[in-house]
């Protein structure tokens with residue numbers, strides 16, 4: 023089998039998506055996601071100028087060799103743009119291999135390890151009462167795991183807390199980055215009060231999660247972890263920026279609160295210390311940013327040795343293609359933890375016909391050969407790329423900060 027052509031399709035059915043379509047001389051094709059939210063065109067150029075010309079004529083069945091060729095062969099290793107490009111190609115090649123085998127991808131990964139894939143969804147609101155209503159509503163829709171986020175009273179709503187503001191280019195996601203205001207000292211006492219109210223409303227037979235979006239220092243995160251212990255959270259996510267991984271030792275010294283991190287990680291090397299020192303409980307790498315199916319399998323197998331569980335990042339800027347690959351990996355690995363799932367706009371669902379399905383808090387990969395997700399190029403053509411960014415954050419005095 024030979025690769026005859028590779029198409030890079032950029033479309034914005036609510037969020038911008040970069041999709042890779044690998045064609046072969048045997049008529050089989052595969053689909054991959056290579057989206058980096060806010061830096062889409064950089065991945066397109068990387069793929070079109072530097073990856074596609076190297077792959078035409080190669081055997082698409084040699085997935086590991088092509089992965090190594092693009093990783094080691096570039097000389098400049100790792101990084102979000104390089105790894106998203108590799109991820110997009112890798113997903114498409116696994117799609118082709120599983121189609122050629124006439125099997126759903128999870129079968130090639132070792133077969134089913136579970137009956138269904140537990141997801142968590144997000145409840146957000148401008149105040150605690152609104153978040154509690156959101157959590158109750160999701161619980162009624164069958165969710166067994168729910169992430170709760172609240173805006174800080176007295177400050178403007180922030181990303182991840184304000185309803186439809188998070189959903190589309192028409193809301194908070196603007197052509198230039200929105201600038202948000204952050205206050206740690208207003209936030210820290212608020213979150214335990216939020217989870218007290220949430221537990222009062224939905225009880226103890228539901229997993230509750232919270233995402234800090236990298237906003238704290240280690241000792242602040244340790245304080246929050248201790249304060250949240252009475253409410254038995256499933257996890258505290260991205261409590262600190264993870265560049266300085268020793269920071270997690272400080273959190274661990276102070277709290278038994280389970281810790282999750284890794285949505286911005288690109289390779290096993292970004293996770294190695296956190297996993298091998300058992301500083302975290304859930305690793306949040308996702309197929310589109312951590313080297314595709316090949317990258318995820320390597321990371322999760324390594325994590326399994328240290329009792330660290332998977333928790334693939336799955337917001338609506340991770341496309342339904344990457345979501346499909348995540349669900350196949352989630353289904354097959356022994357150390358699955360949870361899968362984030364925000365759902366998608368109707369236009370996004372139209373653009374990506376798929377075999378995977380969601381029902382009352384759980385996902386299924388489906389039985390279609392391949393990873394089961396396709397792209398409808400006619401639908402994609404209706405939604406041209408439109409520049410959009412995630413927000414940036416400043417303290418109340420104007421200092422730029424992590425978010």
Ligand code: EZ4
Pocket residue numbers: 059182233235285335336337338339362412
């Ligand atoms: O940071 O959508 O866990 N999910 C999240 C999301 C992501 C953004 C960028 O992918 O934290 O808010």
Ligand code: CO
Pocket residue numbers: 233235259260285
């Ligand atoms: Co997150």
